[in-house]
Amino acid sequence: MYSNTAQDIGQFVKGKIAELLFEMMMREDTSRTFTVIPFGYEKTTPELAQYRELIKNYDTLEVIKRSPDYILIKNDKTKVYFVEVKYRRRMSNINKRGLLESSQKVSQHWKDTWYFVATQDGFYFDSGKEVIKNNGKMMSLDEKIISPEIQKKYLAVLKEFIRVETKI
Numbered sequence: 001m002y003s004n005t006a007q008d009i010g011q012f013v014k015g016k017i018a019e020l021l022f023e024m025m026m027r028e029d030t031s032r033t034f035t036v037i038p039f040g041y042e043k044t045t046p047e048l049a050q051y052r053e054l055i056k057n058y059d060t061l062e063v064i065k066r067s068p069d070y071i072l073i074k075n076d077k078t079k080v081y082f083v084e085v086k087y088r089r090r091m092s093n094i095n096k097r098g099l100l101e102s103s104q105k106v107s108q109h110w111k112d113t114w115y116f117v118a119t120q121d122g123f124y125f126d127s128g129k130e131v132i133k134n135n136g137k138m139m140s141l142d143e144k145i146i147s148p149e150i151q152k153k154y155l156a157v158l159k160e161f162i163r164v165e166t167k168i
Helices: 006-028 046-050 056-066 091-108 128-133 148-161
Strands: 033-038 070-074 080-087 113-119 122-127
Touching: 006 070, 006 080, 006 113, 006 148, 046 056, 080 091, 091 113, 091 128, 091 148, 113 128, 122 128, 122 148
Parallel strands: 080 113
Antiparallel strands: 033 070, 070 080, 113 122
């Protein structure tokens, strides 16, 4: 999955924190708009994640490997959303380019995937189609989806667990 360098392990942990915060925020939504289902291949098929270097039919593995992290089912059962979760320190031009590339790859197999990005400045949420159309630019998480109070609380948690050192 990741090499054992401190940097790779740190990136993995930051991504898991972002996933957990996303899930908790969605579950805390007072209107209970969505049912949240963990979905990514690390969760649904951990053996594939563990032994991916050994698997020979790479094309099949690639489809599974690119599976989004969550499924959201609207509680009235009218819509289903796939959501890919990312952590980025800031929404910089480099990160926008990376989100564009990621959304292009994921959309090859998982059309209509949405993206949630946790940053030190706030949360972003947008459809993969919009991310592609806008060259990686994303909309802030709409307060109609998650209230500003809940977002503020979880941003404080994110900052507590993912500290950014400032240069003097």
